[in-house]
Every structure is written in structure tokens, then in C-alpha cells.
Amino acid sequence: MTGPRYTPLAASLPATVPFVGPETQERSRGRPFRARLGANESLFGPSPRALAAMQEEARYIWKYGDAQNHDLRAALAGALNVAPENIMVGEGIDGLLGYLVRLLVAPGDAVVTSAGAYPTFNYHVAGFGGVLHKVPYAGNHEDPDALIAKAAEVGAKLVYLANPDNPMGSWHSADRVHAMIEAVPEGTVMVLDEAYVEFAPEGTAPAIDPDDPRVIRFRTFSKAHGMAGARVGYAIAAAPLIASFDKVRNHFGMCRISQAGALASLRDRAWLDEVCAQVAASRERIARIARDNALTALPSATNFVAVDCGADGDFARRVLAELAERDVFVRMPGVAPLDRCIRISAGPDDQLDVLAEELPRALAAARG
Template sequence: MPLFTPLARSLPATVPFVGPEALERRMGIRFAARLGANESVFGPSPKAVAAMAEAAAGSWAYGDPELHDLKHAIAEHHGIGPENIVAGEGIDGLLGYLIRLAAGPGDTVVTSRGAYPTVNYHVAGNGAALDFVPYRADDHEDLDALLERARRTRAKLLYFANPDNPTGSWHDGAAVERLITELPEETILALDEAYGDLAPASALPPMSLMRPNLVRFRTFSKAYGMAGVRIGYAVGEAATIAEFDKVRNHFGVSCIAQAGALAALSDQAHLRETIGAIKAARTELSHIASRCGLTPLPSATNFVAMDCGGDGVYARRLLDAILRRGVFIRMPGAEPLDRMIRVTVGRPEDHALFERALAEALAEVDKPEAVQVAG
């Protein structure tokens, strides 16, 4: 008799992302610049580092399974109640819990083709079906098409990121509020705001806007610079958030992570300084793309998507050539977004390494003839 369920046996043994460490082992190199995972090279608040170091000394004890202090601090930060918050192992972990709660075999989850792939991973792992909507011609997620598809399929979940990964694009808050208002009551909107700290204020509906079928996700991984700590949170109506307690790993957030997030949240001056550094670095990356003949997309994140001017095959060849030169970047995996490469902002020395690697890759890789003529 088989040891595992039919669903488990049907799934590929895969992960949504191939990490830079795996690429280094596979390629036999060491990356000199790590610009592919949308981490913040500017690091966490020194207060967070000190708090985590102090908490490490007491890590013989489990962290508070109710995350009481952290939830109350987040609630105060946003002007909502602690009952509206659940904290977990980053947005990835919390998305997994929501999908487990809301979608099973026979259910449909709607997302954009080429959007954040961890959603697809969790949906497949829970036996639900994925339905994809193409991006608009301007490389924005198509809110009208997502809404129509959710209605037509009677989707249990609709995933939408604002600002978006992998394009860096964003919608204004009024458009997002319309999506929230017009979504069928039977469909939960998973609103991923991982890059919300970096977005224009006009892109974010007020956190006080709540619906039973709305769950918003935030993280300490991006602007707060704590990707390796694995800490994020979801916000929603109290009854909706209470459902997470039925399935979450109650000891999943360590005492170290809780202490670090608390300290990071208290240091808004450091956050503002980091956001300023990210915006300046984002501008410099866009200039590098333009100098090298690529088209940078406007971005409200800590990365810049760059249109390489060809197709997915051409962009992949450029990507491979850049990786071989010791610079870790990524590219979207689905057409037509796969004509781009995606580069995380870094320090000046990181950008210099990337610009040199990109220039050498462009000289090495032949551009498709049709694209050359069109240009």
C-alpha cells in the first residue's frame, strides 16, 4: 500500500524558488552580488539586531504562542485591534494557512499568470484548482479581468498583490477599494501588500477597511530588512482572523523573531531612512538599465523589472550570462513577463558589478534578428 495520499503522490517534488545557494552549488561559483530575492541589503534596525541577540540568550524557551505583545504593537501601529491580526512565518506561511482554510479539492483559486508563485505552490498542495488571468498590456495586474474570472468560476480565493511582484507596478487605492467592494461575498481576497511600506500612500486603502472576505498581508522581510527572520502578519475582521488559530503552527514564530519584529516596529526612523535609500538605489538601477539599452518599468518596490527588448528565450540567455558572472538576479517565469529580468536594489558596489555583468552579457548574447529590425 502507498504510504502517502494520492494528492501527495501526484505533486512534483519542487519548490517555488531556486535559491542563490542552490545555484552556487550547481554552478560551482560564489555570487559577488545578491540581487535576486528582493532582500534588503540595508539590513534591519540596529535595535532589532540587539533585541534578537538578547532574545537568543533565552531561546531555550518557546516563544509566546499567542504573540500577544507583537499583535498589540502592530495593532497600535495601524490603529486597529489586536483581534484583527495574526502573525506567522512570513507571508508565505500565512498564505499557506489561508489556502488550507479556504480552498480544497474541487475549489478554484484565481490569480494572475506570472504572479507570485508560492500561491500556486500552496494551492496545488491543497488539491484546489488554479485559474490564471493574463496581465494587462501595460504590465499591471488586470483588476477587471480578475474580478470577472472570480465571479465566473465562483472562486474561493482571489490572490492580488499591490504593489506587484514581479513587475513592481501598482494600482491606486481607489481601484483596490473597488475590487474589495465588488468582489463576490463567497470569494476571499488575499491582498498581498508585502511591498506596502515602499508604495505611494495613495496606493493603499486604509487599514481600517475590513470585510469578512478580505485578508491583507504585510511582512518584515522587505523594507524592514528581516527576510531571514521569517515574520509577517495578516489583517482582517476578527472572525476571519480567528480561523487561523485552527490551523496555524502556534510555535512557528520564535522568541527571536518576535523580539526582532517588536524592536523593528518601534524604530520607524530607521524604516524611513531605509525607504529613502531603497528609492535612491531604485533610481540608480533604472539609470543602469537605460544606459545598457533596456527599458526599466516604474516600480513601487525594492526591485526594478527591466524589459530586455526580446522574448523569454533572449531574456533567459541574458540571465544565465549574468549569473555566470557572479551576480544573482531573477526573471519572471511566464509569458509575456519573461521578456524581463528582475533586479533587487543594492549598494553602489552591487550595482557596479551588475552593470558590468549586464554589459558583458549583452555583448555575448545575440539579440533576435526580428527584434533588432523592429528597434
């Protein structure tokens, strides 16, 4: 009994996990975290209107969700002043990135990203046999010029930029991003990941030209909308690229409750504004906590703050481990020199109180 004959590509893949979830860590630790500040979830929760809509829709969970995501796409199209044909809804940005990579990247095809940028994008590229080319950050920012130059050099199918950036929280102006789009080489598509864009200052997101074939943008209900567990992301792009997702996606893959929640959340602009204000205040508090510990908080346009621990990656990893020992869940960039930082999600005061209490102890332990 030989069992499965995997494809050569599948056989070659490591059983990687892009992220170890907090529940997984809690099980291996044998106890829960007191502060859950590592996954850039919105600890301020979902819109009360979204919550009510989800609780109501649960009664109809016996029905498959609408495979076309019609109502949500229509609402997003209206909000963004594009056509529904420019919008694809999927199982989080992660799911949509997987479909995009599958559509464009065959084994051996080149893809460009930044060393230390979003690991799940890399996971998908590797999973379809793509060859990743990485350029360094320029300081704490992804480097549009280097990304474009590398994309041209290697003939990349895709070039990835997150704006604002994860894990550093930095951002480029709309003008800078627009200039990058204008410089995208022939035959390359720019992946503009705007998961955190709702938290960013005015002038961060370039205007959307829905017919521009050079760029596909991704946004999500996981961050500012406080619905990470619902798995609702969306792509904005030219209609032919959006239509191509229908060739490969899991057509009935969306949870019906999530569809209803996202639609209600989209209509609750006041909640989004309130969350963004709370996040801004929380970022300030994280910066104060960092300062109180003689650490440097980097400016952030997201719902997290990268805190420079003032030494190398080994030291930051020790700080992270000591925080975990003290039941504080945070994460950190995976690549030098970004990995001198730890990345702390915004949260309400009771969560940041735990951080304020434990960070000095974690630092002392990491130093000693």
C-alpha cells in the same frame, strides 16, 4: 515492506520548489555570487535596534516563543489602528498563505490569480488540491477587472492581488484596489498581498477596514524591515477569519528571536524611512544602468526593478544565465509576456557596481 501510503492528493503533487534559493545555486555553481540581487531581500539590512534586540533575545532561546505573538500583535494593532484580534502573525507571508489556503480550499475548489504572479501562492493552492484560474496581466499591471470577472465566473474561494506587484513592480492606486474589494463576488475572499507596500507612494494602500470579510491583507518584515531570514509575516482581516488560523497553524512555530526583532523593528520608524530612501535611490541607479544599456526600466513601487530586455523570454533567460555566469544573481518572471524582463533587487552601490560592470557583457554574450 510497503512503506508510506500517501494521500491521493499528496501522491499527485510534483516535488516542486517555488524558488531555487541563491545558496542552492551557489552550491551547484561551485562559487558564490558577487551580487545578490535576485530575491528582493533588503541589502540595506535590518534596523540596528532590531539587530540589538535579536542579539539580546538569543540568550533566551531556550524558551519557546509566545504562541500568541501577543506583544507583536498588540504593537501592529496599535500601528494599524485595528484590534489585536484582526492580526495573525506567522512564519512569513508564505506560511500564512499556506494556512489560509488550507482553511478555504478543498480539492477542486477554484482560485483566481494572474498568470505570472507570486508562485508560492500557486504552490499552496496546488498543494491543497485547488484549481487555479489565471488571467493575464494588463500590460505590466495585474488586472483587477479581469480578476474579479474570473472569480465571479468560476465561483472562486480566493482571488489574489499583490499591490505593489511582484514580479513587475507596478502598482494600483488605493482607489482602484478599494473598488476591487467592493466588487469581490459573494463567497470569494480577496488576498491582498502588500509585501512591498512600505516602498510604495502614498495613496497605494487602501484604508484598512478590519471588519470587512471580503479581504485579507498580508504584510511582512522580510522586505522593508530587512528581516527575510527571520520569517515574520502578518495577516490583517476580520476577527473570525483571523481566529480560524488557530485551528490549523503551528502554534509554537515562531522563532523567539524573530519575534523580538520584529517588535524592535516596528518601533524604529526612522530606519524604515531611511531604507525606503535608499531603495528609491537604488531604483534610480538601476534605471540609469538599464538606460546606459539601451534597456527600459519599468516604474517600480517595490525594492526591485523589472528591466525590459527588449526582446522575448528566451533572450531575457539568456541574459539571466549570462549574468549568473558573471556571478550576478537576479531572477525574472516565469510567464510570457512578462518574461521579457529581468527583475533586479535594490542594493547598495557596491552591489550595483557589479551589475553595472557585468550587464553590458551579459547582454553582449546573450546577443552573440
